[in-house]
Amino acid sequence: MTDLPVNDGVIELHPDSPLRRAALEVEQHVAEAGWDQAPRLFALVRTAELVARQPALADQVGDGADGSFTPIEQEGVPAEDFEDALTRLTWPDEVHGCAAVIERFMLPPDAEGDPATHPDRQEVRLVAAVLRSGGSHSAVRRRGDGADSDLLEGPDLVPGLVALLDQTLAAEA
Known part of the structure; x- marks a missing residue:
């Protein structure tokens, strides 16, 4: 078995990029508020373009010379039927990309029954970030007893959510 590189509790499966950094920033921001949250949605804008329009933000977000993206949380996103709401979003x-965070229950492959009450369920936080120009990065964190688990990350960990976000960027505004 190959050992995966671990950096500050993050198992690194994907090389560093501005999109990766934005996805991890979103996960960290949401994680600071704990668990049992409604789904959250973020627009990803080029930091350099944001600072060009609003120079006073440079102290908070940097100058964007590294190609970075700044996540901007969107208000008023319906928690009920979040995935369905994404199908109508443009x-x-x-906006050069977007990111979403949702919490879900996962069951072992052979488990049956209601995921919310099943004794073998695992609660996870799923993060997906995509760019209009292509590319995605995702992260998954399992809720643990006391301390949360390591963060798993890579481009294809939550393909369904990535596909939904891709559709929001492909639609005509």
Whole structure:
């Protein structure tokens, strides 16, 4: 078995990139508020473009010379039927990508019954980030007893959520 590189509790499965950093920033931001949260949605804008429009933000977000993206949380996203709401969402051209965070229950492959009450369920936080120009990064964290588990990350960990977010960027605004 190959050992995976671990950096500050994060198992690294994907090389560093501005999209990866944005996805991990979103996960960390949401994690600070704990568990049992409603789904959350973020627009990803190029930091350099944001600072060009609002120079006062440079102290908070940097200058964007590294190609970074700044996540901007979207208000008013319905928690009920979040995935269905994503199918009707479009973004303006100024939005270069988006990220979503949802919590779900997962069951072992052979388990049957209601995931919310099954004794073998695992609660997870799923993060997906995509760019209009292509590319995705995702992260999964399992809720643990006392301390949360390591963060698993890579481009294809939550393909369904990635596909939904891709559709929001492909739609005509």
